[in-house]
Amino acid sequence: MENNIENMINKSNQNKKTICFATMCKNEEHCIRDTLESVYKYIDYWVVHDTGSTDNTIQLVKDFFAEKNIPGELFEGEWVGFDHNKTQLFDRCYNKTDYILHLDADDIFHGIPDFSLLNKETADAYYFNCYRGVFYNVLLIFNNRHHWKFCGVAHTTIRDLDKENYSESRVFISESFYLLSRDTGSRSNDPEKYYKDALRLKDQFFNTLFDDPDNLNNRSVFYTAQSYMDSNKLEDAIKWYNLYLKLKNTWTEEQFESCIRIAKCLIRINPDDSFLIKKYIDMAINIFNDRCEPYYIYGQYCNQRHKWKEGYEYLVKTVNNDNYLDVKKKYHLFVEKSKYFPFNLDELSVSCYYLNKKDEGIDYINKIINCPEIANSKDRIIKNKHFLEGIQV
Missing domain, CATH: 1.25.40.10 (Tetratricopeptide repeat domain)
Known part of the structure; x- marks a missing residue:
């Protein structure tokens, strides 16, 4: 199947590394077109995982890529959790291009990225600047010849199942180009989303006290605190930040x-x-x-x-x-x-x-x-x- 897909991809430059755009969506018709407009010029294939849209999101995505004449696939599946569904998304992308470009359905690029850097770089994952009130670094591009697993109920981390210590690069870090995390997706309509994240992450902390194969325990504490702060539960946030400061090897x-x-x-x-x-x-x-x-x-x-x-x-x-x-x-x-x-x-x-x-x-x-x-x-x-x-x- 992968060979057929690679034949579908237009490779006028045989030295150019190919990119598969990957995102998840549910009821994103109000924002996803901006995201697609932001990335389509840089991609060769796309995989979109819809987890239950009841609006026009699915048709909008299909029509957009048909108009741009970019091959790809949309698959539907039940929402289980960030870790499960994102891993499922990457599994569908596997080996169909050289790299995966992974954005949320409401993210957009600000500025013009130089993806030609991929033609001479050899890292397994690449950091980008991301802005959401403050700037921070986030991994957006991944080696699509490797199998990847997302871990965690929220604020997921990622593991390379083919390479324990995968290589990272900051070559795309630039002041003139960054990812704008708009926080306008359908999940943002839930006023309790950060509080719910805090509760899920708190449970994850206790659930990983004994068995923690994906090294989520310490991370759960920090992001429980972050989620409590984002939900304006400041006293709870202070307690969890203090707990983090008491942990070892953080x-x-x-x-x-x-x-x-x-x-x-x-x-x-x-x-x-x-x-x-x-x-x-x-x-x-x-x-x-x-x-x-x-x-x-x-x-x-x-x-x-x-x-x-x-x-x-x-x-x-x-x-x-x-x-x-x-x-x-x-x-x-x-x-x-x-x-x-x-x-x-x-x-x-x-x-x-x-x-x-x-x-x-x-x-x-x-x-x-x-x-x-x-x-x-x-x-x-x-x-x-x-x-x-x-x-x-």
């Missing part, structure tokens, strides 16, 4: 993020407890002292509570570590662009004003005043500069 980036998230939760539910907030901020700094997030979060918190000196002491430490692109290349998880240049100097200039640091504050504003990232705040920043210029030293 990922340092998730340790860092747990400390940051606990501090954010405390600022929202118990802002008067500056001692405890500072404790978790300092824990994060001890993990990664070259990340701006903890310095910025605590500095802004201090400014808002009129603790200008303490705010300044934290914010000023971002000045030499505020190159977002450099940090983004180094770390995978949740690098917050809004905590780096020029946003850090904007907040730091506020501390300078209240500490009568006139020249220093003006210098910071001059460095950022024409930055496109803060164009919407330019009038306010100009006013702040006038306030600083009016200081009588």
Whole structure:
């Protein structure tokens, strides 16, 4: 069957690596066409797994690819779970092309990817920038000559069944191109989706305490906390982040993020407890002292509570570590662009004003005043500069 499919694929360039687009859908007629428009130019084959659409999604997908004259297949199946259905999807893709490109049915590309890189790369899986409020790295392209298994009830991870330690590449990580996770799929219509994820992940944690063949136990704790935070159950989130920090052999980036998230939760539910907030901020700094997030979060918190000196002491430490692109290349998880240049100097200039640091504050504003990232705040920043210029030293 695979040979017949490869004959269907137009390979005008015999050296070009072929790509199979893979996605799952259910009642996505309102968003899936944008996703298909985003990827069709780069693919040679497609496999779509529908798990029970009652709208026009199935016909829309078939009509779209018929119009583009791209071969592929749509198969229907009962929804069991992310791990089961995604694995089933990849099984249907297996060996029909060189690579699989896997997106959610509401994801779209922002910018133009250079998939010709695949013609000279040899990794088994490739990271891309993904944006959903913050940037993080996600695996989107997989070697389609290997068998893959998705693991977990939510926030799935993936295993290569043919190669225990599969190779990864960050060659597609670029500021000019990323995946936009729009969160507009049919699942987003459920206001309880994050809370339900938290409950499923909590059960997964207990179910993997003894038997954990896919190494899900520690991951279950972190993403239970994440899901509780996303569902605004902040006290539960704090408990599960703290549990994660007590575990052994965990990922340092998730340790860092747990400390940051606990501090954010405390600022929202118990802002008067500056001692405890500072404790978790300092824990994060001890993990990664070259990340701006903890310095910025605590500095802004201090400014808002009129603790200008303490705010300044934290914010000023971002000045030499505020190159977002450099940090983004180094770390995978949740690098917050809004905590780096020029946003850090904007907040730091506020501390300078209240500490009568006139020249220093003006210098910071001059460095950022024409930055496109803060164009919407330019009038306010100009006013702040006038306030600083009016200081009588």
